[in-house]
Amino acid sequence: MSKVEHQNSTVLTDEELRTLDAHWRAANYLAVGQIYLLANPLLTEPLKPAHIKPRLLGHWGTSPGLNLVYTHLNRVIKARGLDALCVWGPGHGGPAVLAGSWLEGSYSETYPDVSRDAEGMDRLFRQFSFPGGVPSHVAPETPGSIHEGGELGYSLAHAYGAAFDNPDLLVACVIGDGEAETGPLAASWHSNKFLDPVHDGAVLPILHLNGYKIANPTVLSRLPESELDELLRGYGHEPIHVTSDDPHEIHRAMADAFDQALDRIARTQRTAREDGTTERTHWPMIVLRTPKGWTGPAEVDGVPVEGTWRAHQVPLSGVRENPEHLRQLETWLRSYRPEELFGADGRPSADVLACVPEGTRRLGATPHANGGLLVRDLPMPSLDRFAVPVDKPGVTLHEPTRVLGDLLEQVMRDTSQRRDFRLVGPDETESNRLGAVLNASAKAWQAQTLQVDEHLDRHGRVMEILSEHLCQGWLEGYLLTGRHGLFSCYEAFVHIVDSMVNQHIKWLKTSRELAWRAPIASLNYLLTSHVWRQDHNGFSHQDPGFIDHVLTKSPEVVRVYLPPDANTLLSVADHVLRSRDYVNVIVAGKQPCFDWLSMDEARAHCARGAGIWDWAGTSNSEREPDVVLGCAGDVPTLEILAAAQLLRNHLPELAVRVVNVVDLARLLPREEHPHGMGEFEYDGLFTTDKPVIFAYHGYPWLIHRLSYRRAGHANLHVRGYKEMGTTTTPFDMVVRNDMDRYRLVMDVIDRVPGLGVRAAAVRQQMADARTRHHAWIREHGTDLPEVTDWTWT
Amino acid sequence: MSKVEHQNSTVLTDEELRTLDAHWRAANYLAVGQIYLLANPLLTEPLKPAHIKPRLLGHWGTSPGLNLVYTHLNRVIKARGLDALCVWGPGHGGPAVLAGSWLEGSYSETYPDVSRDAEGMDRLFRQFSFPGGVPSHVAPETPGSIHEGGELGYSLAHAYGAAFDNPDLLVACVIGDGEAETGPLAASWHSNKFLDPVHDGAVLPILHLNGYKIANPTVLSRLPESELDELLRGYGHEPIHVTSDDPHEIHRAMADAFDQALDRIARTQRTAREDGTTERTHWPMIVLRTPKGWTGPAEVDGVPVEGTWRAHQVPLSGVRENPEHLRQLETWLRSYRPEELFGADGRPSADVLACVPEGTRRLGATPHANGGLLVRDLPMPSLDRFAVPVDKPGVTLHEPTRVLGDLLEQVMRDTSQRRDFRLVGPDETESNRLGAVLNASAKAWQAQTLQVDEHLDRHGRVMEILSEHLCQGWLEGYLLTGRHGLFSCYEAFVHIVDSMVNQHIKWLKTSRELAWRAPIASLNYLLTSHVWRQDHNGFSHQDPGFIDHVLTKSPEVVRVYLPPDANTLLSVADHVLRSRDYVNVIVAGKQPCFDWLSMDEARAHCARGAGIWDWAGTSNSEREPDVVLGCAGDVPTLEILAAAQLLRNHLPELAVRVVNVVDLARLLPREEHPHGMGEFEYDGLFTTDKPVIFAYHGYPWLIHRLSYRRAGHANLHVRGYKEMGTTTTPFDMVVRNDMDRYRLVMDVIDRVPGLGVRAAAVRQQMADARTRHHAWIREHGTDLPEVTDWTWT
Secondary structure (H helix, E strand, C coil), X not given: CEEECCCCCCCCCHHHHHHHXXXXXXXXXXXXXXXXXXXXXXCCCCCCHHHECCCCCCCCCCHHHHHHHHHHHHHHHHHHCCEEEEEECCCCCHHHHHHHHHHHXXXXXXXXXXXXXXXXXXXHHHHECCCCCECCCCCCCCCCCCCCCCCCCCHHHHHHHHHCCCCCEEEEEEEECCHHHCHHHHHHHHHHHHCXXXXXCEEEEEEEECCECCCCECCHHHCCHHHHHHHHHHCCEEEEEEEECCCXXXXXXXHHHHHHHHHHHHHHHHHHHCCCCCCCCCEEEEEEECCCCCCCCCEECCEECCCCHHHCCCCCCCXXXXXXXXXHHHHHHHCCCHHHHECCCCCECHHHHCCCCCHHHCCCCCHHHCHHHCCCCCCXXXXXXXXXXXXXCCCCEECHHHHHHHHHHHHHHHCCCCCCEEXXXXXXXXXXXXXXXXXXXXXXXXXXXXXXXXXXXCCCCEEECCCHHHHHHHHHHHHHCCCEEEEEEXXXXXXXXXXXXXXXXXXXXXXXXXXXXXXXXXXXXXXXXCCCCCCCCCHHHCCCCHHHHHCCCCCCCEEEECCCCHHHHHHHHXXXXXXXXXXXXXXXXXXCEECCCXXXXXXXXXXXXXXXCHHHCCCECCECCCEEEEEECHHXXXXXXXXXXXXXXXXXXXXXXXXXXXXXXXHCECCXXXXXXXXXXXXXXXXXXXXXXXXXXXCCXXXXXXXXXXCCHHHEEEECCCCCCCCCCHHHHHHHCCCCHHHHHHHHHHHCCCCHHHHHHHHHXXXXXXXHHHHHHHHHCCCXXXXXXXXXX | CEEECCCCCCCCCHHHHHHHHHHHHHHHHHHHHHHHECCCCCCCCCXXXXXXXXXXXCCXXXXXXXXXXXXXXXXXXXXXXXEEEEEECCCCCHHHHHHHHHHHCHHHHHCCCCCCCHHHHHHHHHHECXXXXXXCCCCCCCCCCCCCCCCCCCHHHHHHHHHCCCCCEEEEEEEECCHHHCHHHHHHHHHHHHCCCCCCCEEEEEEEECCECCCCECCHHHCCHHHHHHHHHHXXXXXXXXXXXXXXXXXXXXXXXHHHHXXXXXXXXXXXXXXXXXXXXXXXXXXXXXXXXXCCCCEECCEECCCCHHHCCCCCCCCCCCHHHHHHHHHHHHHCCHHHHECCCCCECHHHHCCCCCHHHCCCCCHHHCHHHCCCCCCCCCHHHCCCCCCCCCCCEECHHHHHHHHHXXXXXXXXXXXXXXXXXXXXXXXXXXXXXXXXXXXXXXXXXXXXXXXXXXXXXXXXXXXXXXXXXXXXXXXXXXXXXXXXXXXXXHHHHHXXXXXXXXXXXXXXXXXXXXXXXXXXXXXXXXXXXXXXXXXXXXXXXXXXXXXXXXXXXXXXXXXXXXXXXXXHHHHHHHCECCEEEEECCCXXXXXXXXXHHHHHHHHHCXXXXXXXXXXXXXXXXXXXXXXXXXXXXXXXXXXXXXXHHHCCCCCEEEEEXXXXXXXXXXXXXXXXXXXXXXXXXXXXXXXXXXXXXXXXXXXXXXXXXXXXXXXXXXXXXXXXXXXXXXXXXXXXXXXXXXXXXXXXXXXXXXXXHHHHHHHHHXXXXXXXXXXXXXXXXXXXHHHHCCCCC
């Protein structure tokens, strides 16, 4: 039984049918071989236990379906001369995609030791899920992939990211019915409301319903077809069904479905590009319903396997010990008639290769899946045009993200022809005060617009949807295909993508170890609307822990910046937008913030990553400090400087040094992070024996975690956010978390030995100020005038 | 214009119309008052700048719609005698829900100082978004709420969690069209495939399309209605539309929609419960399409506000300074005719209260939203029935999670009548070897079943869907309404819910400070398939960072346990299942693991949380240790014991102490965590001056972060996972991360001073063993026999 819902229109010749089937059989053979065989790859002798891997680790269930897609993508790419990329969503799809890549030759070009012959086939089989070998997922190691099939949910968002601003690219995306149950995938369907048929390429989702996850049926596979169709049409797609359990009939149905889909895509693009049609269309998609573990053993040990969840992993599990399993495996492998598919030298036959396209058209050889080959440096304007003038620190105020917005506007403008820069965010571009970019490019929007709407445009490159998952997934896909971008997000809610950033960091770490993967643009976060300025949002919006999260990950990849003012933010942003292969986290405020450094000073300070602010302290080259005040983050810097001023006024005899840290990893030892400071430098900044009072943007223990190996660590006292959150004023937030200027002065007095009676009086004054604060805020609901009117003098 | 799609069937009398409208107007008045007023709550005098709050922090946009739902839920609850709970999804919905609760009296019963009179109204207004007051979201402080409206995406999953095993409960759930764009919400629609019409209550989703987010239109509001209908029917719902921009006509349409929906729900429940119908039904839902900021200022400063995104927050922003804004605010407030709604004493009029139900039927007074009032202790069986016999440590092997599965089977069985325990997981119950529970309860499944399926049942209490978000959201809703559960998850992928657990921890922290909120059952995680045992899954599945993540959060709430074997896992599981108001994280292996402790020893060890394993070391009461070997986690414990054995054999003169830590927070100082050890105890275990070699399950720096204040910290050397992940064997994983037995012995030799020549020879032997390992694995792809055959002797 096999069907495509619509009229069959594609006529495959018998020859085509035969060669497509040969390719599919060859790929299936190679997938089984990878899971089972350690030797005898061409079955030139009867299968023996010694030919079988000692540990059978792999997943057959999804492979035949993926192979079928690979075969038929080959056909249409070749027939239509397409540039195509495929995102392989299903977990553990490695054997299939490796098979397809090896058959077309791209694998051996990438890994010459795995040659396209018998010896290479032997290596291909052996390395799979083997120590020192390749993972069972589609992964960075897989040619042609921009997507890891390990953690599920992101395939469709990655596919859209790849398609944006790639007008000539077809991005096919196989979505497993397991993955389809995840939240991120469920939200991704609506990405089509953001796809511009003029400037973007096409995404062709292929929902593969093989019916089962690890041990359960899948939700979508058990909906009546009419209900599923309503769902998919509701998502904005026109589904084309291919349903089959007959391997002999599948090819006609697949070919027809692909042709229908691609014709429809071509029509849509043509009408949008040539006729200027602006009506949103239902894009086609394919629903491929085939048995799990198709063409594998129908029954094993008396229970059904093919077409059930039992085919998920290794259908025959006891091959080395159980002669019946061994026999079944041999029958299974020989059912593909390998002697027709491979020569005696192991090379694929002409029939097998008949459908395979040439050169970079091959799925495993497209440069779009190795975006570093395509990426160009961003045209970065001179920062001096955007810098705020600073004659004297702490007098003028600017909203740092608004200043950054002007820079981003220019970048957006300068890429309007290249179209290789996008800004993503969950409905917060204007709230985060980056609205200036909208002067250069509006927000992408293909759905209905009304007269009251502002800044919506079919061709916009600012992307806003209330889904951090989609922002992240789109941007990852965009970067991995060789473009640039920035993700602006409320600090607390970036935790929504903790797991996605983990996977991206892992991807980058692995990619950096692969010489053939060229470096791509970094994934840049601007975290704003941060923990200290959530006046009306309160406790649920207060969480600085993303920094802690990323700093547990590979130090080669992660960078964290806490610019304390507008010019330092410009300098940091310039740096990260030029960088490659990193995950850069910038935390910066959107509220008015004192300007501390001129542009030149900011550049020099950010280049060092941490440094003494001589002008802020009372120690100097002649006068060693009695205490060091450290700070990282805009609000902590403000409080530290206010504390330094109080100390200068009240205890002028005390030698105070102020150290500001922009690049947090500098606190780590050099062995632990490429940005880590050597001992000499660290001790030079913080001393080995003086008390250090450190005000930090986030959880205080992070600073201890970074610096516990330092000589002076025992003297380090850190203040930061300790989950004392609520709806309140900015200054009350720092008071509640004991990071206010008064508390910091008290900390200094408590820790510098031998300060005497006058210091005790000052300490009491500080305690009184805190009491005054509590009374004032209860009555007025605002901050003390002495705080709101404060400036640096 | 106002319409309900179906034939109007509800006939409201003029009296009913009048009183419903009075309630809605009163609620709207109170919402505006909360955002703006500091005094003059009843407008007894003309509005003056002094009556206005100094900081206008609140969100009007969503309030009128929520108020409308509150009014009409009141009507049907009263008319039909329903037990109902409402989950208020939209962000910043605080003013509306506080208004509804204050009107019905539940607010004043919960907070007697905010009385239902003029003085209380004044307090209600003043406290809103005010320092020391209440947040602008629906939050733990809000009577009747189980859901915080801060981070968006989880309302519908919470609603289903509340409905499971609550057959007589109606759970209404208002979903904002912003929230509807998130991944978790998009996935939640399919929850209806898991809702049992016999044993579960009903969920009534109310999708509120007010058209805009912060600064953008919403995707769903801009779909053609036919496309939206297909989507919602594809989700398994029958949508009932209420579309209106005429406040005078809305009530008939709303009443009719609610009646249609509730009639349909009643019919479905009746046929399932009385007639035994098993066909899955399309549950009703309401699509409420009304203008954003409805009944607020139509235009401000010459631009449209009502019905646009500009109504999102504070429509009139300059009220204190701008007389025209002040005038508009007064007109707006008076448009609700407060003099008809409230007496001179501020009490709501009889008209306003006509629709309000009585007692615990009131939405703000339902005990289901204060689950601690309903929760009962779980019937926990004696652990001795499930314990594995241990005569001698390190000889027998068990799969800890399989042993736990037997215990959970019994709990599942003993709650089969009460139905107040559920096990959730993303398709991993059997993979995580907890399959025994399926003997007591199958997996919940309402969609189609086939003959090959196993363990699916319409009435099951094991919940599996490939969405960690849904697992978490369902369980949170279930716990918050007074039931129990366990979430079993692959360790790496629990990061998917990082942000959700943040919010739940914040909820619990705040709840614990509210005397009226009774303690609920803890949220318990079993993290298994952990970092060290991902042989075939590889790098993408290796991440132990969830522990780091939760340990940055409120110490009152979070607990982390690393039981090293089967019996300790039983003891820890027993403890967490009895506990209240915590988030408990258990990390335990599913692979065969040596049994170290008998049940009695395990109980004693877990009660202490950390202790010396005398039998494992060579130091004793007469012999102070030369070195301490610390361990936390099953794999680290194995390697530490193997190292201890090597030291005993090779360097018998060395006095070695082994300390195992089960409860990770014990390492913290007492001031930092309720489980923290005092100095005396810590130093007694780890000494203040001896080298400590600590093998830890996760990122090594966490142990430093927990113990940096300890006297002996400078002597602490931690081994753990450092992102050296790949597809490989179990032992190769520990070698790659330098946590293997040989490396640990080398660490000891490197750190204990004065060991001499023989130690140097032993060190070389250890280095040779690592070389042997590398060669063996390259050739065989398996672990060294000396490792796989190892036992404790």
